[in-house]
Amino acid sequence: MSATNGDDINCTRMCGDNTVPPKDDLPFTFSQEPTLEQLRQTQNTFSKERNWGKFHQPRNLLLALVGEVGELAELFQWRGEVKDGLPGWTEPEREHVAQEMSDVLIYLVRLAEKCHIDLPTAAARKIELNRLKYPVDKVCGSSKKYTEYTAD
Numbered sequence: 082m083s084a085t086n087g088d089d090i091n092c093t094r095m096c097g098d099n100t101v102p103p104k105d106d107l108p109f110t111f112s113q114e115p116t117l118e119q120l121r122q123t124q125n126t127f128s129k130e131r132n133w134g135k136f137h138q139p140r141n142l143l144l145a146l147v148g149e150v151g152e153l154a155e156l157f158q159w160r161g162e163v164k165d166g167l168p169g170w171t172e173p174e175r176e177h178v179a180q181e182m183s184d185v186l187i188y189l190v191r192l193a194e195k196c197h198i199d200l201p202t203a204a205a206r207k208i209e210l211n212r213l214k215y216p217v218d219k220v221c222g223s224s225k226k227y228t229e230y231t232a233d
């Protein structure tokens with residue numbers, strides 16, 4: 082877990098983990114819009130206009146998604162550990178990261194649409210499941226996999 086956002090402060094309060102975020106670090110937030118549903122619609126229109134629906138089958142989309150994850154990984158390759166906020170990265174480098182992350186998200190949203198998975202609802206539900214699987218009082222400050230706690 083990184084030490085620079087509000088979630089860490091919560092964790093510190095709830096379980097006494099002494100990983101304290103730097104005081105001058107402002108929490109980072111996303112814009113409220115576009116929502117995932119808006120992105121789904123926009124990408125759907127983009128695809129219809131080009132008659133690309135025939136290419137956007139689940140397996141093709143999954144391969145495209147993995148390719149874009151590779152392109153994103155390439156930007157971090159050989160740089161060693163990278164700090165929150167990408168300090169020292171140039172604007173063109175940051176823009177490149179933003180574009181590759183966007184490609185990953187766009188293909189994931191399109192894949193979810195094609196699989197009829199309501200992605201925002203599924204993701205929120207998964208975080209709830211993760212909460213149950215990783216109770217704060219048991220795991221705070223530890224990165225162990227849940228299977229390592231079952232014997233406790």
Ligand SMILES: Nc1ccn([C@H]2C[C@H](O)[C@@H](COP(=O)(O)OP(=O)(O)OP(=O)(O)O)O2)c(=O)n1
Pocket residue numbers: 128133136152183184187188
């Ligand atoms: N059949 C396709 C091709 C592209 N795209 C859209 C989704 C991605 O956001 C982006 C991917 O475009 P490119 O394949 O040109 O890949 P990059 O934008 O990553 O370009 P490059 O590979 O030169 O970095 O375009 C799409 O929806 N369907």
